[in-house]
Amino acid sequence: MPNPREIRRRIRSVRNMSQITRAMEMVSASKMRRAQERVQASRPYSELLHRVIADLSSLHLDAEELKQFPLLAERPVQRTALIMITPDRGLTGALNSNILRRGARYIREEANVPVETIAVGKRGRDFLLRTRQEVVAEFLGLGDRPTLDEIRPIAEVAIQDYLAEKVDAVHVVFPRFVNTLTQRPEMIKILPITRPESDEEERREDYIFEPSPETVLEQLLPRYVEIQLYQAILEAIASEHSARMVAMRNATDNAKELVDDLDLSLNKARQAQITNEVAEIAAGANAFRV
Numbered sequence: 001m002p003n004p005r006e007i008r009r010r011i012r013s014v015r016n017m018s019q020i021t022r023a024m025e026m027v028s029a030s031k032m033r034r035a036q037e038r039v040q041a042s043r044p045y046s047e048l049l050h051r052v053i054a055d056l057s058s059l060h061l062d063a064e065e066l067k068q069f070p071l072l073a074e075r076p077v078q079r080t081a082l083i084m085i086t087p088d089r090g091l092t093g094a095l096n097s098n099i100l101r102r103g104a105r106y107i108r109e110e111a112n113v114p115v116e117t118i119a120v121g122k123r124g125r126d127f128l129l130r131t132r133q134e135v136v137a138e139f140l141g142l143g144d145r146p147t148l149d150e151i152r153p154i155a156e157v158a159i160q161d162y163l164a165e166k167v168d169a170v171h172v173v174f175p176r177f178v179n180t181l182t183q184r185p186e187m188i189k190i191l192p193i194t195r196p197e198s199d200e201e202e203r204r205e206d207y208i209f210e211p212s213p214e215t216v217l218e219q220l221l222p223r224y225v226e227i228q229l230y231q232a233i234l235e236a237i238a239s240e241h242s243a244r245m246v247a248m249r250n251a252t253d254n255a256k257e258l259v260d261d262l263d264l265s266l267n268k269a270r271q272a273q274i275t276n277e278v279a280e281i282a283a284g285a286n287a288f289r290v
Contacts (some may be wrong), residue, residue, distance in 0.1 A: 003273075011259055034144070039231075043231070053220060068214065071159070071221045077113055078113055080115050080168060081116050081117070081118060081158060082116075082172075083170065083171070083173070084099070084118070084128065085099070085233055087240040088123065088140060089123075093243050099173060100124065101185075136157070142233065144237055148230055151230045158229075170190050171188065172187070172188050175243075177235045177242065190229065
């Protein structure tokens with residue numbers, strides 16, 4: 001059994017660690033609230049843009065008119081691209097491993113064609129390099145409040161590769177923020193853009209497009225890709241801070257339980273030490289009597 005001095009030293013160490021995890025939990029909680037507000041504020045815009053795209057995509061376009069919209073063109077998939085969005089840092093529980101596992105399953109089992117990858121975040125970049133994937137671009141250090149201008153280069157890489165026919169489809173894997181305790185890895189296809197179905201019965205907006213619906217659609221399609229990526233990154237940021245807050249809270253609770261166990265061990269060690277000392281004193285007294 002360790003002596004009381006060693007146990008006291010370990011108790012101090014665990015208590016210091018619990019103070020650190022508690023502080024990290026509070027910081028993550030503050031960041032999570034801001035990130036959650038940004039996600040909730042951006043979702044209506046993304047949904048409205050989706051409805052506009054659905055309305056414009058309902059236009060009856062012939063083969064010649066479709067050539068004006070190459071981002072809508074579907075072709076046989078012989079090569080695909082995967083944008084993997086992960087945090088730059090760890091201490092997020094199972095969040096990183098779930099994202100990496102979902103991306104690896106797509107590359108190894110679902111794609112069935114060569115896959116080039118675009119890493120957004122250090123954890124994903126390190127995983128892709130470690131598993132010797134083809135990384136054509138990496139974007140690190142976006143921070144907690146990325147702007148659309150900072151996201152646009154990611155979309156441009158994907159769009160240019162698709163237009164140049166280097167890839168025939170582009171997918172994004174990211175953690176969908178559901179709530180504080182749930183972050184679900186999700187895979188979406190952003191290129192080619194799937195023409196959403198427009199339900200005439202549910203349509204309430206009556207848009208007037210200037211100069212023409214075709215021109216507006218041509219300008220909106222690249223913005224649609226950017227908004228999808230922007231929304232995915234906001235979801236990833238909110239998921240990161242939520243997962244880190246929960247992980248740090250669990251670490252703090254585990255530290256408190258460990259301190260309680262160590263206190264019990266300390267008491268037992270002290271009792272054993274006192275018992276040994278009393279026994280030694282008694283043995284010495286008996287020896288003098290003899």
